Amino acid sequence: MLRLISTVLSRRLIAAIPTLLMLSLIVFVVLRLIPADPLAMMLPPNATPADAALLRHQLGLDKPIPSQFLIWIVNALHGNLGASISFQQPVATLIGSTLPATLELCLAALVISLIISVPGGVFAYAVTDRRGELPVSFAVVLMQSVPSFLWALLLIALLGVYLPVLPFSGRVGDGIPMPHLTGFLLIDFLVKGQFSDWLSAASHLVLPSLALAFGFAPLVIRVLRSSLLDQRNESYVGVARLRGVSESRILWRHMLKNAALPALTMIGVQFGFLFGGALLVEMIFSFPGVGNLMVQAVRNNDLVLIQGIAIVFCALMLVINAIVDTLYVIMNPRLRKTA
Amino acid sequence: MSTTPLSSKHDMKADMLRESTSVDPSPQAATPLAPVSGKSARVRRKPPVNLWLGGAIVLGVLFCAVFAPWLAPHNPLDQDLLHMLSPPAWMAGGDAAFPLGTDSLGRDVLSRLLYGSRIALTVAVIAAFGAGIVGSVLAILAGYFGGWVDRSISYLVDLWMSFPPVVLSLVLMVSLGVGIENVILSIVLVDWTRFCRVVRSEVMVVRQRDYVLAAQLLNFTHLRIMLREILPAALPLMITLFSLEMGVAITVEALLSFIGLSVPANVTAWGVMIADARVTMHESLSGLLFPVLAIVITVLGCNLLGDGLRVALDPRMRSKGE
Secondary structure, eight states, X not given: OHHHHHHHHHHHHHHHHHHHHHHHHHHHHHHHTOXXXXXXXXXXXXXXXXXXXXXXXXXXXXXXXXHHHHHHHHHHHTTOOOBOTTTOSBHHHHHHXXXXXXXXXXXXXXXHHHHHHHHHHHHHHHTTTSTTHHHHHHHHHHHHTXXXXXXXXXXXIIIIIXXXXXXXXXXXXXXXXXXXXXXXXXXXXXXXXXXXXXXXHHHHHHHHHHHHHHHHHHHHHHXXXXXXXXXXXXXXXXXXXXXXXXXXXXXXXXXHHHHHHHXXXXXXXXXXXXXXHHHHHHHHTTOOSHHHHHHHHHHTTOHHHXXXXXXXXXXXXXXXXXXXXHHHHHHOHHHHTTO | OTTHHHXXXXXXXXXXXXXXXXXXXXXXXXXXXXXXXXXXXXXXXXXXXXXXXXXXXXXXXXXXXXXXXXXXXXXXXXXXXXXXXXXXXXXXXXOTTSTTXXXXXXXXXXXXXXXXHHHHHHHHHHHHHHHHHHHHHHHHHHHHHOHHHHHHHHHHHHHHHTSOHHHHHHHHHHHHOSSHHHHHHHXXXXXXXXXXXXXXXXXXXXXXXXHHHHHHHTTOOHHHIIIIIIXXXXXXXXXXXXXXXXXXXXXXXXXXXXXXOSSOTXXXXXXXXXXXXXXXXXXXXXXXXXHHHHHHHHHHHHHHHHHHHHXXXXXXXXXXTX
């Protein structure tokens, strides 16, 4: 089994490399089409054209785009994504210090949205063709119509400002030093045994991850409901019923397992949705993650940083999809033999 | 094996949008076992609530957008510094001259909402139309010709979908620069894949139908078959997707104008209103809630309309009354 997992995973990851190269090329070219001159921000107002030419040469911006791209790729392979113009720091360092926050946020949001959407999807299926169908489906569409960044604002308004019960700025309370172990605060504080700080970090995570999860859950609910509907007429359901298995056991133990596969695929495909949501949610909650960094980079027109973050997001998407494909093979015995 | 999960994933993606259109294969589900009495037939036929409610909301917003100059009590940019952050008229301290209150610069919230609907709907309609055209043309080409055309277009779709959509929009906005036309362009460039992958799988089904084969046997040109035989069959799906895409476009525009990447400062958009109201959230929540509600209701309208259209335009679903 373990060998199967590593084979499938490595095969998927290798297959993702050309895609990542193409994506980098697209980002690179798109950002070179920019009308504004990236040099304009970096030079003092009294710079001469000679200064500009010198800087252009130092940055390699006077070379043709294909060779610029090659230089960038070779550097990127060495872990050097260039230096941010606005932060005056290496892009890789900036991303490395913010990425754990974003991953922690997205994973928390994923867990919460599964907690909401698995019972939610089963419930939405159970009321199909009954009186409850209309209000339930309306509620799901309504939830789907509120994007995460609006959930974020609504949650702040309700639980941060109107009823001030939860913090809504940053990752931890003021004055708590960052542990700098893994970057995942929930793990770090636990390892160090600082339980009050752990609570602070956890309470700061609640609102942003709820905002992301509320945006994501309706998608999962819909897919789960429709794949449960597809399972309804499968023969194994009838067989279980004839054997006298209770309806709830059929639903939770038999149908849900089979219906989980399409939902799993959807989660992989839509993970970009979580990342996209995280961008704005992090900005709104002043959460020091990659998304927040991206928004700042965009506001400062910091091309090198934008490019680096965009590529990192793409790479994450590809890795997640490779993991989902692998899980798919593990969970679906029919695919296992051919793999 | 290497292609199996990918291709199955493709179908699944299509299913996500078409989820409840799947027709039950078993006869037992398709026809009620009991003889159909008048009453049970009425019970099975659910009224298209989604369609009417969604349509009404979208038409209502359209009305506001078109007649904004006549409906709005104030100019959306007029600042009344004597009435800053005043609450809605029905609350204590409210002023009847400002039905929904004012923002931190004393601008009338209702007027700004009405004018903001113009931006939202302009972006929604044009961007959804553009994404629909680009995506559907590529989808019909891919689905009809198959082979290398299909492979290269599908590769492009897969490549595009590896971008988190918001990240791609931001990169495009940085490159294109601020402005409403660039917002539209970036939405088209990001969201054409939504149409492409769903319409493509529909076209691949339609292509196998007898009347398409008949048209091919009659030696009609490819263009004529695509336009006269395939397009009409895929059109209902495209209309449904158009409605859903309008909701997506409104969300993306609000998001971009919230960050300050969408419209110039002298234009009123819902996202700008939210960004302004966020700063003064501690003093007044109403200024934040109204634009949020405006976005949610409009997007809800588009989604309900899309859901309703999906059922209404699919003859198989109509006969089932689902």
